[in-house]
Amino acid sequence: MNIRQIELEVMRYDPEKDEAPWFQQYSVPCQEDWAILDALNYVKDELDTTLAYRWSCHMMVCGSCGMMINGEPSLTCKTFVRDLPDKVRVEPLENFPIERDLVVVLDDVMQKLHQVQPYIVRKDAPPQEDKEFTQSRGALMKFKQLTMCINCMCCYAACPQYGLDKNFIGPAALALAHRYNLDSRDQGKSDRLDILADHDGVWECSFVGACSEVCPKHVDPAAAIQQMKIDGAMEFWKQKLGMPGDKS
Amino acid sequence: MEHIKADVVIVGAGGAGLRAAIAIAETHPELEVALISKVYPMRSHTCAAEGGAAGVKRADDSLEMHFNDTVSGGDWLCDQDVVEYFVEQAPRELVQLEHWGCPWSRDDDGSVAVRPFGGMKKERTWYAADKSGFHILHTLFQTSLQFPSIKRYDEFFALDLLHEDGRARGVVALEMRSGRFFHFSANSVIMATGGAGKIFPFTTNGAIKTGDGMAMAYRAGVPLKDMEFVQYHPTGLPGTGILLTEGCRGEGGVLVNKDGYRYLQDYDMGPETPLGAPVFKSMELGPRDRLSQAFWHEQKKGNTVETAWGDCVLMDMRHLGEQKILERLPLVHELALSYVGVDMVKDPVPVRPVVHYMMGGIASNIDGGTPMPGLYAIGETACGSLNGANRLGSNSLTELLVFGKRAAAAAAVFAVQQDGPDNDSAMTLQAEAVVARIRGLLQQNEGVESIAGIRREMASSLEAGAGIYRDEEGTEATCKKLAELQQRSSGIEVNDKSNVFNTDLQGLLELQNMLDVAECVAEASNARKESRGAHQRMDYTERDDETYLKHSLAYRQVGDRPRIDWLDVTITRSQPGVRDYSGDKK
């Protein structure tokens, strides 16, 4: 198999040693079918065992390995050497504090995922223990794409709104809220709209669409947020006009 | 050292750990659950499972049939009381997930759809496209967020089990981001740390699957059961080892050798079935052990295809058509395209067997209970003897749920009953000893060995001596090699001296755990002188129910190779018989 020499420029930061992050160069002989993650693993195994980064599945599903590759938020296991120039810059995800090297602090977004109540809320009596809900394929289709989110947080790294204002709930968490709102089994939409209608919710988003462009799973959070804006506006007018609100 | 008191400590937040945590929170909201995981819960490797979860659903299926498939699939090494309970509870647990919002794929009438799977006589595998485990894990994680009694400790690396007078009392863990040590004490400890595929060179398992929980229990004196049974999945992508789910064959994909011949018919799995019309329990829907073994023989005969990544056979899916492939197997399609550059709509994909699942694990019973009171084990890290000598695909995701819940109930009751004050000072001493051991590792200078080097030697030695086929000479050599590597691993220096997110240190700790687990695999393979399920000996080619209708138990002996003991199999209604995979036609 062909070997190609890649110059990796990796951001390093050890809070116990470094005042601020800096770049370290590694020259990595890459096989042609390698992803950037394979190159990082090569560094870790052969060149420098002190490099810190997160990864696990190497199959684009665990969401651990989001980093900036040449300025773009990407999964390193899904970004291939064959598609990149000879010089590749790897940095931790933008818009997040750096814990160490390529590892960022995720507390804030984990909190936000929690905040939107991402679980089925039932107002009716609980369903019978051994009976499933029926859900047509069409009803599943409505939210299926939104369930694909792997929480890689690339969208947060791309979102200018989140960069400017950390109170903004942000793309993945809003998409997650919308996923449950659209689920025919859920009855918690009104609760969630209440959380989201205030200023840190959907209205902060200026629909730049950067989040959707970088999402490795095509979740399209920007579209979800727009749909929620329409939902929110409808709910507002329904209440103004004294119409019964969305019960579910 | 920080001291945290909880009622139940759960180590591992994959499918098993999360299910257990929710069960305790629902039934005992007054009990505090500390949920420790070395990665954020949604990164756990349950997310990689593609195919689905088994549970009887259709009217033409029955619990009896699921029982029989599981027991014969496991080559009669399953504990049958466990299997009985499992098949009975499986449908209910899968419906429970449905109520929690799992986006199961649906039939025309809006009910949950089921697909065929290897070794199963009927369609009974519930699925969510080809991302079933991913959706199960996220559904469980998101559902768990509503319970305030579950306190999560994400990115905490559990180091060792604390125990006193033979009773489990807690664990010591390292907070990755600060380097601080935490002493968790609790009356009940549940191990849910997943499998150990990373001990092999070539695996579908993620980087985190290093057998930590098995090693922790083993070091504390708890035996590991049936470790010789390692499942190879017949269809991994060469190079990366990424899995192409059995669902591919369930939907009608076929395996051919370099001549385009469907070679499985030569290995007692024929007659050949028509293209696009798979027949349950035959040909491509035979069990994994048989399919992987057939590859080995084809390779020996020179019938495999040579690729840049070594010998492969081909999986042909073209006759399924683009629409079906993209609708039912979108992930697999993307993976093959990205990692080996093959569009399965147009071309056959090269595949080869790859280490996938550990049937063995911490010896546990139907309640998840282990020989150590207060210690429970569930999920892939446990060996509750549901899977016997060979797990049937899609039984393990359901296992996480059924026994996650049951073990949680037992652990909660135990935690409530044991109200005596624990001997804090003795436990603190024990915890401090663990910390001292870790600090010692950090202080070691002038290393002559490397983590990556020893890991590679371990993996290739295990593959050589305890791979798809084994014999006395090979297993013995591997046992010796591993003992040597144990020694040599003390010569590793941790270059990274930082307290913050020290993955170098973590790598060493994981390597030590893997070495322990690997030794048990090799030693148990050496001891079982028969062929059964996934354990195939070239020097003992027959199953020997006289001597070996028994579980193996590997015990740690300080400074020596593991000691192997034996335990009877529980048989309720199915006496050992012949495993027949020639389909319904014969």
Next chain:
Amino acid sequence: MSRRPYIRPMSQTTWYMRNGRYKVYMLREMTSFLVGFYTFLTIYALATLASNSPQVWNSFLSSQQSTGMIALHGFALLYFLFYQTFPWFKLAPKAMPVQVGEKTLPGIYIVIGHYIVWAVLSAFIFWLAGVI
């Protein structure tokens, strides 16, 4: 013990120069200047009307017909089309997906629908203005 997460500074004034995507975003936001200008122009036009003097009104009208003004209007029209209308219409199927059974209506129909509504509204305004 020794955590010290590092926060990379995000400049409040030049962050949008970071990549092409943000630059396009800023160009789009810049249409707000034109919106401001037209608001001002409308108010000014109303004021001239309110002055009740045909002369003032006519000179306003002719000022709008100067080459410079026509160029400006042309520029504004194109700017709006390229940075607002086209992108928005393109995204409309995402913000308002229409699902029929298991399939979403192909986006192109929704886009075409938007263009048709736009054409009808424009025709109505031309009709009001007496152009057609």
